[in-house]
Amino acid sequence: MIYLDWAATTPPYQEAIDVMANTMKNIYGNPSSAHAPGLEAKALLNESRKKCAEMLNCKADQIIFTSGGSESNNMIIYSLLKTRDKGEIIVCGLEHPAAGLPVQNMAKMGAKVKQLNPDKAGLIHPEKLAKAINEKTRMVIVMLLNNETGVIQPLEELIAVVREAEIKYGRPIHFHSDMVQALGKIPVDLQKYNVDSASFSAHKFGGPRGIGILFLKKDREFLFLGGGQERGMRPGTENLASIASMTRALELSLQEDHKSMKKLMDLLLEGVSEIPNGEILPPERVSRRENYCDYILSLSFPPVPGEVLARVLNEKGFAISTGSACSTNKKSKTAALTVMGFDRRISFSSVRVSIGRDTTFEEVDEFLKTLGKTVEELAVI
Missing domain, CATH: 3.40.640.10 (Type I PLP-dependent aspartate aminotransferase-like (Major domain))
Known part of the structure; x- marks a missing residue:
């Protein structure tokens, strides 16, 4: 996993x-x-x-x-x-x-x-x-x-x-x-x-x-x-x-090297941008990187439901979420995107990817490849 x-x-x-x-x-x-x-x-x-x-x-x-x-x-x-x-x-x-x-x-x-x-x-x-x-x-x-x-x-x-x-x-x-x-x-x-x-x-x-x-x-x-x-x-x-x-x-x-997280996030942002219908939320995080941390990324692939995407990726060996873990199975799980003004179609399809000290470039690369294929498969169902 x-x-x-x-x-x-x-x-x-x-x-x-x-x-x-x-x-x-x-x-x-x-x-x-x-x-x-x-x-x-x-x-x-x-x-x-x-x-x-x-x-x-x-x-x-x-x-x-x-x-x-x-x-x-x-x-x-x-x-x-x-x-x-x-x-x-x-x-x-x-x-x-x-x-x-x-x-x-x-x-x-x-x-x-x-x-x-x-x-x-x-x-x-x-x-x-x-x-x-x-x-x-x-x-x-x-x-x-x-x-x-x-x-x-x-x-x-x-x-x-x-x-x-x-x-x-x-x-x-x-x-x-x-x-x-x-x-x-x-x-x-x-x-x-x-x-x-x-x-x-x-x-x-x-x-x-x-x-x-x-x-x-x-x-x-x-x-x-x-x-x-x-x-x-x-x-x-x-x-x-x-x-x-x-x-x-x-x-x-506090001794961790946070610079490696930026490189991993760069890879994530570039990879997601190449997936058809993929949306980085909010879009401003690409151009205003200083306003966002390099550990958390919200994504959306309408019309694919976020819960479905997260579940299928779990079956394929990747653990991601649809929002706050404390809000899973609650209507508030996309609350942040809703109050930010995104429509239901976007928030309904959103997932969250978050990385940490043990995340490798190989893992992110493998995830992006699987993500692209999975979104393509689910979009035609």
Whole structure:
């Protein structure tokens, strides 16, 4: 099987697996215990937190270990329930369901929600955000890198708009960014972005599933209560083995040579352009490469249904997807393309190809040959 669904999850590094196994076996104490095994576990927990903070360019006490991106997003969004006035939430129309669905639920509970849809290239323009903000805005949510199209939002410009609005209205506006898909693919510098919070998930950069990070610039009241771990904001005994494994995976992912990904994407773009009826989504990614990462590519081959194409390619030994893995078998799986303005015919036929550190030129070449033949076969059925 040739694996081309790295955006869904990445195979873990062997070193990350080894670290996890060693920690489970040898550092089994509870970090909250005062005896020797507990202190040893506490030391590793602190060391892991410090290393993650250094790699993300933030302070160690701004790192909260969670179960992953979904929990981190939910924690931030539902924290509005602890405020007297839930106000208005502005959310990017491209958000992953891990952020989009909690926001929809907040609307049912009384919060006003404004959805900002991008242009056809997938970008949110600062001017559009500036017009949407008013004195009632409490939170702005914009993901850094989209999981379906690979578009990278101009986050610094968008955050600058929010900071200006804070001065104008004399009150804080919380800026949260889902960076789950970005970390390990593009540089992530939290000091540079100046977000109030951001979510990360280890299995997107070669770590284990079920562990992640919530970056939180300043303490915030959350709904969870318990033993006081993670400064009381995410109580529960820490998953130390996964935390240590994630930390090592992050170290390794940041050492990867990303230049090879550009060459692989060049091959993909050239190959797809030669397939009859093949469409690269959005078309702008060919001419404006700087706005897209080189790991994710959305394609469409109308009138061939994307689900059919993905299934047939799976039978031929290629793993791709029709969109977010968390949305498979749901109507929202082409949500990104829909809000970008593509018609149903295009989104219905779309598939996502995503590459990673182990993807080879030979695999991409073989995929393109099989893709062309498969599209031709299905188009005449």
